[in-house]
């Protein structure tokens with residue numbers, strides 16, 4: 001697949017053509033595994049067993065590994081493990097050093113370069129954890145970490161301190177304690193299951209967990225946070241969907257960052273979840289080399305809608321240790337948001353947030369549309385830069401004066 005966001009080499013196609021190319025749905029194909037039996041390839045257990053986990057495997061499959069990648073991969077299993085499903089590996093373009101999937105998945109030596117302001121727990125989760133594996137940061141909802149394993153590992157992972165256990169965090173969630181805490185706190189109306197990836201649990205284990213949570217009268221709403229439909233669409237079986245739909249209202253957030261991740265296989269898997277009545281949202285992380293480009297982001301959010309997924313959050317990359325090479329700037333994030341709002345369907349526009357470093361929660365960040373507020377009016381601009389006036393008394397009560405377009409170009 002070569003529909004990447006690379007700007008290097010040759011002339012750029014016209015903007016419209018580039019957008020259409022980025023939005024095209026393609027299969028990940030079978031790649032190096034073309035001789036594997038179809039029933040194995042579509043078996044999620046086979047995919048997990050055959051993940052790429054070592055530098056030797058990577059070198060064999062990708063002779064174009066750079067020295068930075070080789071060095072990073074050799075060290076990865078002391079920090080955040082290397083693991084990529086064969087299915088997802090096929091999305092990497094080995095001929096392209098700027099491949100957006102490659103930057104997300106292949107360890108690099110820059111992961112060992114750390115700065116004093118970077119953290120192993122940038123969202124302060126451990127300090128808001130009343131029992132191991134439960135984060136209670138907001139008043140009415142909790143984050144329930146059910147496993148430390150994922151189908152594949154993202155190099156910018158906010159929870160790299162615990163996922164994969166490469167750095168020895170030794171995470172052993174005890175569901176009884178977590179469930180007892182939720183049951184004892186009647187203010188908790190919303191439980192988000194995450195990890196690691198909750199869809200790595202067997203259907204039976206997940207069903208048991210969801211049943212126990214549903215039995216708590218004050219739990220109104222269940223959510224799953226998962227990247228499995230993207231790394232391992234084979235996991236989204238009809239049986240899994242039939243089981244999940246018994247626990248409504250249940251929402252599911254996937255995590256994708258680049259339009260190339262939305263393959264025909266992923267579209268079908270997300271369709272099965274949507275057909276089970278599960279509302280779907282997407283969380284993206286703004287990443288250098290991946291999606292720090294307005295056209296790429298526009299193609300991505302439009303493609304998500306075609307997969308029946310609402311783009312939910314765009315995260316500024318957390319200050320995770322060793323992530324500087326992947327972090328795009330806040331000003332790039334704002335510029336991208338500026339180019340989305342008004343320029344495409346409102347449903348396609350995510351909320352851009354910074355998870356406040358150290359544990360202050362998600363804070364929405366937006367381009368400035370309100371230009372000034374004074375005694376009699378609010379001045380604001382639209383996506384084209386045209387300035388408007390909304391009359392309003394100083395105390396906020398409406399006035400009878402109709403709004404009108406005004407000319408104050410110095411405010412634009």
Ligand code: SF4
Nearest residue numbers: 150153154157196227
């Ligand atoms: S899937 Fe989520 S939890 Fe797992 S490595 Fe990626 S970002 Fe981290």
